[in-house]
Amino acid sequence: MEATINDTLKEHNLRTTGCREEVLQTFLAREKALSHGDLEGSLKERFDRVTIYRTLKTFLEKGIIHKVLDDEGTRYALCKERCTEDNHHHDHVHFKCNACGETNCLENLHVPAVQLPAGYRAQEINLLIQGLCADCTKN
Amino acid sequence: MEATINDTLKEHNLRTTGCREEVLQTFLAREKALSHGDLEGSLKERFDRVTIYRTLKTFLEKGIIHKVLDDEGTRYALCKERCTEDNHHHDHVHFKCNACGETNCLENLHVPAVQLPAGYRAQEINLLIQGLCADCTKN
DNA sequence: AGTCTTTTGCAACGCTGTTGCATTATTATC
DNA sequence: GATAATAATGCAACAGCGTTGCAAAAGACT
Numbered sequence: 001m002e003a004t005i006n007d008t009l010k011e012h013n014l015r016t017t018g019c020r021e022e023v024l025q026t027f028l029a030r031e032k033a034l035s036h037g038d039l040e041g042s043l044k045e046r047f048d049r050v051t052i053y054r055t056l057k058t059f060l061e062k063g064i065i066h067k068v069l070d071d072e073g074t075r076y077a078l079c080k081e082r083c084t085e086d087n088h089h090h091d092h093v094h095f096k097c098n099a100c101g102e103t104n105c106l107e108n109l110h111v112p113a114v115q116l117p118a119g120y121r122a123q124e125i126n127l128l129i130q131g132l133c134a135d136c137t138k139n
Numbered sequence: 140m141e142a143t144i145n146d147t148l149k150e151h152n153l154r155t156t157g158c159r160e161e162v163l164q165t166f167l168a169r170e171k172a173l174s175h176g177d178l179e180g181s182l183k184e185r186f187d188r189v190t191i192y193r194t195l196k197t198f199l200e201k202g203i204i205h206k207v208l209d210d211e212g213t214r215y216a217l218c219k220e221r222c223t224e225d226n227h228h229h230d231h232v233h234f235k236c237n238a239c240g241e242t243n244c245l246e247n248l249h250v251p252a253v254q255l256p257a258g259y260r261a262q263e264i265n266l267l268i269q270g271l272c273a274d275c276t277k278n
Numbered sequence: 279a280g281t282c283t284t285t286t287g288c289a290a291c292g293c294t295g296t297t298g299c300a301t302t303a304t305t306a307t308c
Numbered sequence: 309g310a311t312a313a314t315a316a317t318g319c320a321a322c323a324g325c326g327t328t329g330c331a332a333a334a335g336a337c338t
Binding site: 155193 | 327
Binding site: 067069070071093095098106108109111112113114115116117118119120121122123124125126127128129130131132133134135137138 | 206208209210213232234237245247248250251252253254255256257258259260261262263264265266267268269270271272273274276277
C-alpha cells in the first residue's frame, strides 16, 4: 500500500512528501469524491490548508485526480484509468446521492453519444446524475 | 416585453421590484448562462450585491432560473419550459465553449437514457459538454 | 392614506482559493 | 554521508463568493 502511493507519485515525477502521501492515501481509502474541506478535516493538524490546496492543484495537473462537477462546491476524485498530463480521458459519469450527500464515479458507465448542433465540437463530457444511491434506497 | 417580465413575476407570486425586473430582463436579453458576477457588472450601480444574490435565490426557488453546472463558479440560466416549485423538469444539457467561455442551454437535446447500477434511483440529470461552439469553430 | 408584509441596503462574517516570501525538506551528485 | 540545487511547505495576507441580522424603504391591498 505504502509502496503503491510512492510509486504513483514517482510515476508522475512528484517528490514524496508527507502531505502528498496522506492526501493520496485518503483518496484511496475513502473511495468517493472529496472536497478540500473533507481533506482539511483529517489533515489540518499536520498540514497547512494552503499546502493541501497546492497538493490538489498539483494532482489535478498531473492527472492523478479530476474535478467532479457538483452544484455545491468543488470535489475531486481519483482518475482510475491512467491519465497523464497529455493523455486524459474525458468522459466522466458521477452520481451524487441527495440523501447521504456522497458523490461517486460510476466507472463502468459510458457517456452516451450526443448529437451536437452544427458547428459544435465536443472536447469533454461530464454527466452528473443526482438521486438516491443503493445504500439510501434501502431505508 | 415589460409586460412579459411583470407577468412572469406575478405568475410566481413575486412582487414587482426594480432588481427583479432588471435581473430577469438581463437573462432574457443575454440568452446565456450568467453568474452573479455577470449581473453585478451591469447592475451594481443600482442594486446591492446582496439584493442580487437574494434575487437569484428567489428565482431559483420559484423555478424561474436553474443552476448550470460548471467546473468554475456558479451560473444560472432561465428555465425555458414552465417550471414551477413543484413541477420542475430535471434534464439539463449545457454546452460550455472553451474558447469564448460562454455557457448555453441546449434545449433541443435530450439527455440519453443511462442504465444505473442496481438500487440507484435518478432524480435529476445534468450533462455538461465542453468544447468549441459554432461561433468559435469558424475562426 | 394607512397598514401589513416583503424587499432592500448596510455591516459584518465565514468559507474558498490564491499569491509572495522566507524556511524547510527532498533529491541527485559527489 | 555530506553538499548543492531544486522543490515543497508554512505563514501572512488578500480577493471573491455567498450568507445572515437588522433597520429602513418599498410594494400590495383595503
